Amino acid sequence: MKATSKARLAALILSDAQRFASLKQEIVQLDYFCKGTVLKRMMKCGHKQCACHRDPAKRHGPYLECTYKVRNKTVNLKLYPEVAPLYRAAILQYRKLKSLLGRLERLSRTALTHRAKQVQSKRRN
Numbered sequence: 001m002k003a004t005s006k007a008r009l010a011a012l013i014l015s016d017a018q019r020f021a022s023l024k025q026e027i028v029q030l031d032y033f034c035k036g037t038v039l040k041r042m043m044k045c046g047h048k049q050c051a052c053h054r055d056p057a058k059r060h061g062p063y064l065e066c067t068y069k070v071r072n073k074t075v076n077l078k079l080y081p082e083v084a085p086l087y088r089a090a091i092l093q094y095r096k097l098k099s100l101l102g103r104l105e106r107l108s109r110t111a112l113t114h115r116a117k118q119v120q121s122k123r124r125n
């Protein structure tokens with residue numbers, strides 16, 4: 001391996017490490033996160049004589065719910081309107097976490113390729 005490509009590889013490895021550290025920092029800064037979606041739902045009440053049981057347009061609501069899955073079972077968490085922003089924010093944090101994990105993994109694969117080249121070049125010398 002030529003000196004120039006060795007230096008280039010070393011620079012790539014350094015920049016991989018810097019990008020990895022900065023993405024890790026973004027994970028550290030995450031707030032509470034929660035998988036799911038916040039939905040508005042119209043509901044039937046407990047009174048069989050109520051119009052909501054005959055006419056879907058006369059159902060009560062909208063009521064807010066946070067829906068997510070735990071061990072393949074859907075959980076519907078009823079939310080007061082003033083609480084919904086907390087869950088919406090947590091859902092955004094969760095999506096950010098997933099995106100960061102994806103970016104960290106792709107970067108790791110690139111970084112591992114660079115590191116592997118460096119290790120192999122040392123082996124040949």
Ligand SMILES: [Zn+2]
Pocket residue numbers: 044045046047050051052053060
């Ligand atoms: Zn009703």
